[in-house]
Every structure is written in C-alpha cells, then in structure tokens.
Amino acid sequence: MALKPILMPQLGLTMEEGTFQGFLKGVGEAFRKGEPLFQVETDKALVAVEAEADGVLKEVLAEVGRTYPVGAVLGRYEEVKG
16 A cells, blocks of 8 residues: 655645654554644644554654644655545
C-alpha cells in the first residue's frame, strides 16, 4: 500500500509557515482519526494537530524546531481501514 503524506497544515487564514515541534507517536505506532498526531508552533500558539485518518506512522521527514511552509511533507503514514 502506498504511503500517504502528513502535511504542514494551514491553521489560520494568514498562516504561511509553522515550526514543527514533533510527532506525538513514534515510527511504527498506530493512531486514530481525530487523535493528536503532531505539534506545530505558530506565531500565536502551540497547536496539537489531529490525524485525518486511522494509520501507522511510517516515516518522519521533518526536524523538530525547523520552520516549514504550509503544505510541506512532515512525514508519511500507512492508512489503516478500520
């Protein structure tokens, strides 16, 4: 099964980038839709971003503390059909 990207979200209308603060799951760990998956720091707040689907984290591409543009690939996951 093809891996799906985990993207830097646009958390506000004017947000163009965010600082990646880490995944809350390790590689190989499962997560559920709606569960906090990673954290992003914006100029206004630290936000826990929820998973969009059930899956297993397969690859971490982003570095903690680095700033990424909206839409950047932070990692990849394998979707799990429940």
